[in-house]
Amino acid sequence: EADIYQTPRYLVIGTGKKITLECSQTMGHDKMYWYQQDPGMELHLIHYSYGVNSTEKGDLSSESTVSRIRTEHFPLTLESARPSHTSQYLCASSDAGTVVSGNTIYFGEGSWLTVV
Amino acid sequence: AQSVAQPEDQVNVAEGNPLTVKCTYSVSGNPYLFWYVQYPNRGLQFLLKYITGDNLVKGSYGFEAEFNKSQTSFHLKKPSALVSDSALYFCAVRGGFQKLVFGTGTRLLVSP
Numbered sequence: 001e002a003d004i005y006q007t008p009r010y011l012v013i014g015t016g017k018k019i020t021l022e023c024s025q026t027m028g029h030d031k032m033y034w035y036q037q038d039p040g041m042e043l044h045l046i047h048y049s050y051g052v053n054s055t056e057k058g059d060l061s062s063e064s065t066v067s068r069i070r071t072e073h074f075p076l077t078l079e080s081a082r083p084s085h086t087s088q089y090l091c092a093s094s095d096a097g098t099v100v101s102g103n104t105i106y107f108g109e110g111s112w113l114t115v116v
Numbered sequence: 117a118q119s120v121a122q123p124e125d126q127v128n129v130a131e132g133n134p135l136t137v138k139c140t141y142s143v144s145g146n147p148y149l150f151w152y153v154q155y156p157n158r159g160l161q162f163l164l165k166y167i168t169g170d171n172l173v174k175g176s177y178g179f180e181a182e183f184n185k186s187q188t189s190f191h192l193k194k195p196s197a198l199v200s201d202s203a204l205y206f207c208a209v210r211g212g213f214q215k216l217v218f219g220t221g222t223r224l225l226v227s228p
Binding site for chain 2: 004031033040041042043045048058059090092094103104105106107109110112
């Protein structure tokens with residue numbers, strides 16, 4: 001199992017505020033991901049990174065941005081939060097795997113964001 | 117494009133009975149398939165994966181999954197369900213650039 005830490009776990013903020021969701025992992029994984037999930041619903045990939053200084057947008061369009069300055073750290077930022085951003089945000093990282101075993105993606109506990 | 121389908125929104129089973137959570141996939145090339153479980157207000161926990169080899173894959177907490185190429189299925193199974201198995205289960209397939217594409221999830225409810 002990978003150790004992936006997300007803070008804060010729960011956050012309630014007002015519209016227009018800037019927020020940063022923190023994500024860090026201690027396994028030295030190169031690949032990291034952010035997924036967005038409404039309660040009890042499917043997950044949608046919003047950002048991913050293959051390594052330092054590499055970030056890409058995912059399958060679901062998001063107004064958030066990410067950065068990858070250090071291998072272990074992959075924060076997500078919303079410059080101006082809106083009620084439509086209310087959701088759970090899940091950070092994940094992936095080992096390199098092998099040709100035979102493939103790689104596995106491990107998830108953090110999630111950050112619940114409520115914008116009022 | 118890679119995709120998975122979970123045809124059941126919810127599965128109900130009595131404790132002690134076998135359980136099956138269904139998943140079918142659509143891929144080009146060899147499928148890399150995964151099962152994850154999510155408990156309330158928690159992240160996803162990895163259960164098991166199929167990459168190659170035996171069609172029956174054993175995973176965590178007594179779960180196993182059967183890969184069936186002819187039926188393009190990867191159903192999750194457990195011989196004897198526990199109340200504590202009640203959770204949301206996601207099937208996933210590895211897509212391009214090693215990203216995961218998830219199904220819509222199946223809620224498993226195990227009654228005492």
